[in-house]
Amino acid sequence: MATDRMPKEAKPCHGRCFRLILLLSIACSGNGHVQRSWVQRRMLAVLPLAIGSPSAMAFENRIFLAKGPKTPGPQPAGVGKGQIQECGVAPNCFSSTSSDEHYLKPWSYPSGGKAQAMADLEKVIKLYPPGQQDVDGGGFQIQNLDEKGYVYVQFESLKRGYIDDVEFLVKPTNGDSGEVLVRSASRLGYLDLGVNAKRLNWLSQKLRDLGWTAPKITAELFPRYVSENR
Template identity: 40%
Template sequence: NFGLKPNIGLQVRKLDRKGKKSDGPVLRSCQEQVIPRCFSTTEDFFREKKIQTKLEPWKIPAGMSPEEATKQLTELIESYPPGHDGVDAGGFRLLQTLPTYLYGQFASFIGLISDVEFAVMENGDVQVRSALRSMAPDAFGNVQTPPDSLLNAKRLNWFSERLRKMGWAAPEITEQTHPEYFAENMKAGLKTVGLEFMPEREEDGKPEYW
């Protein structure tokens, strides 16, 4: 797998350089990612360049327990079609399925890994994080990670569209909600991660990374 292992899960996290911490456990932010390849419901206080990464928490339907919501979300993830809209053609796997927390890895056609997390809280909020990993350093120690070709937006939008039909509040990621993310990807020409590495013929098959 390309990239570095993530710092995942719900934790009390540092929110600024002065040591301020979150009020309770939260997922990791997109801290210090100056390239548009991450979304998180935890605000990024470390950014050196203004790239929009913040998502509003999703919300489960009224009357549904966090455990029921997590089960519904698990079933939806298991139905996810790799390669839809030119992303995640390398497949995916769920690595942690806890009563109110899910963690999975999604792979592009060339094996770039995205870490995706969902945490359903007692108040009905759903913390979300979807982030393309940094690529491994080259022989000179340089890390050259491209923009994500909109794959994080496309992936989360696939889930949120279906969850809204189930009564969830899960806003779509659009050029209106995150203009800088879309602008930076367009400036980069949507290269490298997604579309151009899709197999052109059905008989080419799908790569297996796990």
């Protein structure tokens, strides 16, 4: 689930940076081999804490860099392969190919064919604001956008780095119009605290503004999901 409570601001390194500066001063003033070796070992220990480790990095459009290790979870088998899969049993997923309570009616585009539908999707995704409604603060990245009509995007939570996988598959049905299969799912956890719904509702609203038919996720349509993720 790509959510976590956002701190008001990122904290500077303060004491860690001071220790690093102190060690650098000792290194510059020391003449003995033993002293230099000790300083080098201490600097190697402090440096990752002062500047942040690569594991703490999020996507470039994150709202800011949060400290701490990330837990993205393994990419599920089949995700990113050009097809839309069903959901599992947990209430942390929506899919247009599911046949149970996770079923999300495909979105429809009015005209322009597959090319215009792909352009609309790309435009709206790139407009998505990380951190909206306190979700996806770690940003997002389009992983795949191919001419066959498949779009795959990863969204990340701010602090823990949980990754959610979001996929779209454009399927022309009648002339220039058609439908889009949608899937949004959390990799880890049983609940998603409403994250997938908040994300899809933001995207669907922007597409409705462009003339699409993309129903909002509500308690009436998804009672179990909303009830368990309050």
